[in-house]
Amino acid sequence: MLRLEKRPTPSRFWLYATPPVAVILTMVAGGILFAAMGKNPFEVIRTIFWDPVFGEFAFYLRGQLLVKAGPLILIAIGLALGFRAGIWNIGAEGQYIMGAIFGASVGLAVFPTENRLIFPVMVVAGAFGGWLWAMIPAILKTRFNTNEILVSLMLVYVAETILAKASTGFLKNPEGMGFPGSRNFSSYPAAANPELIAGTGLHWGGVAAFVTAILAYVLLTRHQTGFQIRLAGQAPRAARFHGVSPARLVVMCMGLSGAMAGMAGLFEVTGPAGQISIDFNTGYGFTAIIVAFLGRLNPLGIVLAGFLMALTYVGGEMASTNLGLPDAAIQVFQGMLLFFLLAVDVLTNYRFRLAVGAH
Amino acid sequence: MKRRTLLASAAMGLMLASGAFAQGMDKVKACFVYVGPIGDGGWTYQHHQGALAVQEAYGDKVEIQYQENVPEGADAERVLTQMALGGCNIIFTTSFGYMDATNAVAAKFPDVKFEHATGFKREHPNVSTYNARFYEGRAVQGTIAGRMTKSNKIGYIASFPIPEVIMGINSYYLHARKVNPDVQLSVVWAFTWFDPAKEADAAKALIDQGVDVIASHTDSTAPLAEAAKTNGAVIGFGQASDMAEYKDGPRVSSIIDNWAPYYVKRVGQLLDGTYEQIDAWEGIAGGEVLIGEITDKVPADVKAEAEALREAIAAGTYHPFTGPINKQDGSPWLAEGQTAPDGDLLGMSFYVEGITGDIPK
Numbered sequence: 001m002l003r004l005e006k007r008p009t010p011s012r013f014w015l016y017a018t019p020p021v022a023v024i025l026t027m028v029a030g031g032i033l034f035a036a037m038g039k040n041p042f043e044v045i046r047t048i049f050w051d052p053v054f055g056e057f058a059f060y061l062r063g064q065l066l067v068k069a070g071p072l073i074l075i076a077i078g079l080a081l082g083f084r085a086g087i088w089n090i091g092a093e094g095q096y097i098m099g100a101i102f103g104a105s106v107g108l109a110v111f112p113t114e115n116r117l118i119f120p121v122m123v124v125a126g127a128f129g130g131w132l133w134a135m136i137p138a139i140l141k142t143r144f145n146t147n148e149i150l151v152s153l154m155l156v157y158v159a160e161t162i163l164a165k166a167s168t169g170f171l172k173n174p175e176g177m178g179f180p181g182s183r184n185f186s187s188y189p190a191a192a193n194p195e196l197i198a199g200t201g202l203h204w205g206g207v208a209a210f211v212t213a214i215l216a217y218v219l220l221t222r223h224q225t226g227f228q229i230r231l232a233g234q235a236p237r238a239a240r241f242h243g244v245s246p247a248r249l250v251v252m253c254m255g256l257s258g259a260m261a262g263m264a265g266l267f268e269v270t271g272p273a274g275q276i277s278i279d280f281n282t283g284y285g286f287t288a289i290i291v292a293f294l295g296r297l298n299p300l301g302i303v304l305a306g307f308l309m310a311l312t313y314v315g316g317e318m319a320s321t322n323l324g325l326p327d328a329a330i331q332v333f334q335g336m337l338l339f340f341l342l343a344v345d346v347l348t349n350y351r352f353r354l355a356v357g358a359h
Numbered sequence: 360m361k362r363r364t365l366l367a368s369a370a371m372g373l374m375l376a377s378g379a380f381a382q383g384m385d386k387v388k389a390c391f392v393y394v395g396p397i398g399d400g401g402w403t404y405q406h407h408q409g410a411l412a413v414q415e416a417y418g419d420k421v422e423i424q425y426q427e428n429v430p431e432g433a434d435a436e437r438v439l440t441q442m443a444l445g446g447c448n449i450i451f452t453t454s455f456g457y458m459d460a461t462n463a464v465a466a467k468f469p470d471v472k473f474e475h476a477t478g479f480k481r482e483h484p485n486v487s488t489y490n491a492r493f494y495e496g497r498a499v500q501g502t503i504a505g506r507m508t509k510s511n512k513i514g515y516i517a518s519f520p521i522p523e524v525i526m527g528i529n530s531y532y533l534h535a536r537k538v539n540p541d542v543q544l545s546v547v548w549a550f551t552w553f554d555p556a557k558e559a560d561a562a563k564a565l566i567d568q569g570v571d572v573i574a575s576h577t578d579s580t581a582p583l584a585e586a587a588k589t590n591g592a593v594i595g596f597g598q599a600s601d602m603a604e605y606k607d608g609p610r611v612s613s614i615i616d617n618w619a620p621y622y623v624k625r626v627g628q629l630l631d632g633t634y635e636q637i638d639a640w641e642g643i644a645g646g647e648v649l650i651g652e653i654t655d656k657v658p659a660d661v662k663a664e665a666e667a668l669r670e671a672i673a674a675g676t677y678h679p680f681t682g683p684i685n686k687q688d689g690s691p692w693l694a695e696g697q698t699a700p701d702g703d704l705l706g707m708s709f710y711v712e713g714i715t716g717d718i719p720k
Contacts, residue, residue, distance in 0.1 A: 057444050060440060060441075060444065067433065161550065164519070179521055180519055180521055181456075186463075268433070271433075272432070273432040273433050274432070274433075275459065277431060277456055278456070278519060279431045279432070280432060282430040282432065282434060317438055317441065320427070321424055321425070321438070321445065322424070324424070326396075326397075327426070327428045328396065
């Protein structure tokens with residue numbers, strides 16, 4: 001009989017081996033699923049993982065990978081800081097929406113003024129919107145000891161309702177013939193977030209994602225605050241003796257992750273999405289949670305994980321359109337990735353032992 | 360090379376490969392972008408039925424591709440670009456939210472035809488729009504609702520305060536009041552197109568207010584499921600598709616979106632070379648709006664009255680918005696005998712006189 005035994009210290013080997021092993025297991029299990037549906041599994045896997053990067057239309061799709069990965073990375077890094085400290089912000093989707101609404105409101109309020117300061121101010125407003133939305137669960141937690149997981153998650157649905165109000169009401173395009181949705185930022189240069197280098201898909205959001213990844217890496221490895229975050233996650237009591245204020249840490253981590261999600265929302269609404277609309281949010285805030293864990297809560301790992309996740313989206317769409325796979329099969333495939341990641345992750349803290357004699 | 364030129368040259372290559380345009384085509388690749396899953400039983404399901412009808416009609420001369428659950432915004436733009444690059448000749452984008460994405464991608468692929476459902480932007484010669492006059496179906500529903508209600512309270516589960524939805528509410532109310540001057544309408548805004556839980560809550564709220572006839576502008580069967588729990592006290596209608604599984608229960612009729620005639624026509628025009636940019640808005644007469652079977656729960660005289668209304672609309676002898684009609688604030692909208700111009704309907708942002716409550720701003 002096999003049984004699980006807790007390792008005295010987490011295995012460094014499995015910590016880093018888990019993501020690749022999970023990806024390979026996902027490919028195998030996904031391949032079996034696709035084969036059972038009557039598709040050639042090798043063709044499907046190639047379409048998802050190879051074609052977007054090296055296939056016929058890679059010149060277009062490579063840029064799209066960056067468009068998709070940018071917000072995931074930016075949000076996931078913010079979340080990872082909190083997750084490291086044991087602070088569970090599940091509501092990044094709501095903070096993303098509020099960031100977009102705050103930032104877009106600033107831009108639309110001064111329409112059609114042309115000034116180079118408008119976009120930077122909008123970015124700050126976006127970060128503020130996300131921060132503000134994250135402060136609600138943070139302060140409720142520090143003052144009344146509420147559960148930040150529940151409160152931040154519930155606030156996503158509140159944000160969605162405000163988004164619907166914004167698109168049909170206070171941010172509605174006055175020239176939109178009564179239809180919902182704000183003005184499109186692509187026709188307002190001072191507030192737009194266009195592609196910086198044609199064909200690369202890189203916009204300011206992508207730049208922010210990379211810069212944040214480096215800053216977060218430095219923060220976690222070289223800075224006192226980073227040490228406090230890690231300590232609070234690993235040994236909360238020790239952290240308190242070390243002079244770490246749990247309340248301060250909650251406010252800081254929630255605030256940082258909220259501000260980053262808010263910025264991601266602002267970059268998205270002014271760039272790829274173009275406008276505030278009822279269905280503006282497409283789940284980046286939730287997917288970023290998977291990305292954070294897939295990247296081992298490590299900023300550099302998150303960058304890789306963000307691109308991998310983007311690949312399953314872009315490639316998954318290709319497989320769906322070109323090979324006639326139902327969308328649900330692609331979603332199952334993406335879900336498998338998290339499933340196998342968590343399953344294999346057990347090996348980081350536990351090991352299998354052959355038990356002599358049954359229990 | 361800039362992306363734009365790259366895309367343009369790719370499109371050029373596709374055009375050369377597929378032969379000259381104006382003379383028609385030997386084979387058409389028709390592609391569909393869906394906002395929901397094809398199994399939603401409502402909006403997307405009906406569009407997919409239209410796609411299947413195209414395949415049926417032209418067999419080997421068409422190839423159908425589709426993508427489900429495409430979010431509106433940046434993702435739609437990518438999916439559309441992939442489809443255009445992949446050789447689609449005509450792309451149907453079947454949700455209002457794809458409007459900007461459709462026009463943006465159409466600019467880059469001038470030789471691919473784009474067809475946007477329920478929108479109003481045709482910024483390029485290769486973008487057409489199409490919609491159905493669902494308000495005609497609402498007139499028939501309103502007639503049934505006005506006759507069938509015992510509490511004189513009828514309800515409407517609305518999705519979003521856009522002209523499309525508001526004109527449906529107005530048409531439903533006007534025709535209910537026409538046959539029953541005491542009728543009162545309650546509107547609940549669900550702020551969703553498809554969310555069974557929210558739709559069920561909305562239906563519950565209406566039933567609690569004493570409403571006994573519910574119409575909905577959301578896509579799921581949840582409101583009917585909620586009405587079914589009242590042991591026949593509350594009736595409702597199928598929306599977007601027939602929802603025939605509730606025929607023995609609360610569903611007394613339905614509005615069916617029938618996109619097949621339009622899709623078959625447009626792909627056929629592309630095949631024979633007569634395709635042109637249009638702004639299509641067909642209704643009961645064109646077969647795009649069908650009234651699902653009116654069940655025996657409805658007395659024969661009411662059924663006959665509703666069917667006569669349907670025939671009058673089909674024949675063009677009756678317009679559901681015929682004056683005198685005042686706006687909610689009492690100001691005149693249509694004078695005696697005047698019918699509503701399409702422009703008024705497409706921008707409709709007010710209730711007609713008699714409806715209480717406000718449209719969310």
